[in-house]
Amino acid sequence: MRAWMPVDQVQAQVVPTHGRRARMDAREVCLMNTRLSRFLPLLLAGLLLASGCAGPAGQAGGGGQPGAPQQVTVQASEFKFEPASVTVRANQPVQVTLRNTGSVLHDWTVQSLDGQVQVTAQSGQSATGQFTPTRPGTYRIVCTQPGHEQAGMVGQLTVQ
Numbered sequence: 001m002r003a004w005m006p007v008d009q010v011q012a013q014v015v016p017t018h019g020r021r022a023r024m025d026a027r028e029v030c031l032m033n034t035r036l037s038r039f040l041p042l043l044l045a046g047l048l049l050a051s052g053c054a055g056p057a058g059q060a061g062g063g064g065q066p067g068a069p070q071q072v073t074v075q076a077s078e079f080k081f082e083p084a085s086v087t088v089r090a091n092q093p094v095q096v097t098l099r100n101t102g103s104v105l106h107d108w109t110v111q112s113l114d115g116q117v118q119v120t121a122q123s124g125q126s127a128t129g130q131f132t133p134t135r136p137g138t139y140r141i142v143c144t145q146p147g148h149e150q151a152g153m154v155g156q157l158t159v160q
């Protein structure tokens with residue numbers, strides 16, 4: 001529905017420009033229509049790009065920009081994630097920032113989510129990763145460094 005709005009605006013702008021001519025014979029009108037029909041898809045495509053419309057992602061609420069990634073920041077240390085539980089919306093990109101405040105390497109790995117999602121951060125550093133969950137559900141998060149999962153580096157990702 002929304003995608004058609006700019007088209008009306010384009011037509012409203014184009015018509016008065018040509019309407020200034022006192023006379024326009026049938027051939028000219030036909031030519032103009034041909035040009036218009038050629039350019040309209042290009043104009044429409046340009047407007048869609050300019051508005052950042054990314055299809056289904058545009059329906060996300062919360063007042064954020066359509067298609068803008070959901071920002072998630074997780075702190076990792078020995079031996080826990082903070083927060084351990086993260087909730088995101090399906091079909092909208094998620095950008096994860098892992099802040100490693102510990103003294104050894106840690107990662108934030110989501111299991112069974114359209115392939116593995118993993119962000120790894122060196123001690124004292126941050127790393128980011130991006131993914132788009134498509135299936136609502138609950139997924140297990142672990143740190144895959146040897147012994148860390150067993151020591152308590154586990155969490156949960158909820159996709160709504």
Ligand SMILES: [Cu+2]
Pocket residue numbers: 105106107143144145148153
């Ligand atoms: Cu770890």
